[in-house]
Amino acid sequence: MAPPKILLCGVVFGCLNQLFKRVSSVNKSAGPFDALLCVGQFFPDSPERLDELSNYIEGDSEIPLPAYFIGGEAPIGGFERLS
Structure with a gap:
């Protein structure tokens, strides 16, 4: 079995x-890739x-x-949109 890409x-931002x-x-x-890992500030500034974020959360895009994302801040309500 090949390791994940x-x-x-x-x-x-x-x-x-x-x-x-x-x-x-x-x-x-260059794929196919198994996953995308975003590091740093993911949410809008x-x-x-x-x-734009809401379109992805709601499934419109x-x-x-x-x-997957790690780290960063959500200075204007990005985390609240996820709840």
Whole structure:
């Protein structure tokens, strides 16, 4: 059995559309990857990006592979959107 292929990314700042577009491209060219691990600040740093986050939470936008995030802060309510 092959070890899992994990794709890593750094700070996202809530730019989820841009992130997942790039992840889809990399997954097609170098994948398939089993998961995405985001490190650093994942949540938006401006109120304008909260709607983008909500689209993914509510299922209106699709995440191309299992994604996990660690670390960072949620200065404008990112964690609250998850509850």
